[in-house]
Amino acid sequence: MRSLIVLYDEDCGICSAAxxxxxxxxAALRVAPIGSELGSHALRDLDREE
Structure with a gap:
């Protein structure tokens, strides 16, 4: 089963609080900073323009 990953800006106080x-x-969500290893892995196939 695939889980939903929520990526956030760790430098943003509101984002971090959320x-x-x-x-x-x-428990169904995986939450990680966008610049983390998980964030980089999740975004690996996206073009920077997207």
């Missing part, structure tokens, strides 16, 4: 909230309330 990510923590999502992590606490949904």
């Amino acid at each position: 990510a923590r909230l999502l992590e606490r309330h949904s």
Whole structure:
């Protein structure tokens, strides 16, 4: 089963707070900073223009 990955800007306070909230309330989500290894892996097939 594939899980939903939510990527966020770790330098943004609102984004980080929302990510923590999502992590606490949904075990079905994977939450990671966009610049993390998981973020890079999730975005590997996208063109930078996208």
